[in-house]
Amino acid sequence: MNATTQPSAAERPQSAPVLNIANALTVLRLILVPVFIYLMLLEGHGPRLAALVVFVGAAITDQLDGQLARSRNLVTDFGKIADPIADKALTMTAFILLSLEGSLWWWVTIAIIVRELGITVLRFFMLRRAVMAASRGGKLKTVLQIAGLVGLLVPWGALPWQGLAQGLMTLAYVIIGAALVVTVVTGLDYVRQALALSRRAPGRD
Template sequence: MNTTATEPGDARAVSGPPLLNIANALTVLRLILVPVFIWLMLHNGQGAHLAATLVFIVAAITDKLDGQLARSRGLITSFGKIADPIADKALTLSAFVLLSVSGRLWWWVTIVIIVRELGITALRFVMLRRAVMAASRGGKLKTMLQMVGIVGLLTPWPLFLSELFATVFMVIAYAAVGAALVVTVVTGVDYVIQAYRIARRRQIP
C-alpha cells in the first residue's frame, strides 16, 4: 500500500545536513587559527616561530580532516563549499607571504603561487554555473608539496638539530617548494584548459 507519510529521517534528506556539524566546525577553527598563526609569525624569536609552526600544522590537519568527514558522513553544505577553500587559501597564502617577508622565500615564488591560487579559485567558482571542476590528483600533489615546503621553512630547525642537519632539512624544504611551484603552474594551466573545454561544450548546440 502506498503512503504519503514521511519518515523522520526524510526531513533531513530534503533539508540537507545541518549547518552546525563537525566538518564546518573544523573549517571555522582553521579560519580562527589563521590570525593566530600570523600573530605568532610576526613576533621575533624562535619560540614564537615554533609555536606558529605548530599552529600551522594543526590547521593543515583540519583542512584534510574536515573534507574527509564531510564526504564520509554526508555533511557537505553550501557554507562548507565556500568557507573551506577560503580557509585553505588564507592559511597557505599567508604562510607564503610571511615567509617572503622574513626573507626565507623569494617574493616572485610567492607572487606566482598567489596569482595561480586566487585565479583558479575564482575560475572554479565562475564555472560552478556550468560544471563542478573537482580537484585533480595534480592539485592534491600540489597541496601536499606546498604543506611540506611551508612546514620545512617555518620550523626553526636549529632549536633541536645541529647546523648540518638543519641545513639538510632546509634544502629538502626548498626542494619541496620548487616542486610545488612547478606542479602549481602545470595544474593551473590544466584547470584553464578544462574550463575552456567545458565552455565550448556548453556552446555547441
C-alpha cells in the first residue's frame, strides 16, 4: 500500500539547475549593459546604431528568459534576483545616458529611477508578508519605457527624411511622457498594496 502511494523519483518536484538557458540569457543581458554604455559614449551615427541594436537585443532577452523559465520549469533563486537587476540596470542606464547627452530631462530620469529603486526595495521588504507580483500596469510601464527609450536611441539625424524623423522623435517623447505617468501611478499603487498588506497582518514577521 505504502509503495503505491509514494511518489516515484520522476514525480517528485525537482529544483531547476542554476546553469540553464534562462539564467544564461539574464547573465548575457547584464554583460550587454557595459557594452551598451561603451557604444553610447562613442560619437557618430554608427556607434549609436550599434548601441540601439544592443539595447533592443537585451530587451528581447528580458522577455525571452522569463518565458523560458516559466514554460520549462527553470525558475531559480538566482534568476529571481538577477532578472530584475538586469532589467533595471538596462533601462536606468539608458535613461541616465540620454540625460547626460541632453536628449532627456533629468527630472524625468530621476523620477523614474527613484520609483524603480524604491518599489524594488519595498517589494523586497514585503516578502516577509506576501509576494507583490507585477501588475498589468507594471508590465505596461515596462513596455512604454522600452518603446520610448528605443525611440530616443534611434540616430534620427542619419535619416534622409528629416520631417518624418522629427515626427517620430516627437512620438518617442510622448511615449516617454506616458511611461512616466504610468510609472508614478503604478508606484503609488504598489505603496497602497503594501500598506493594505501591513494592516491585514500587523504582527507577522
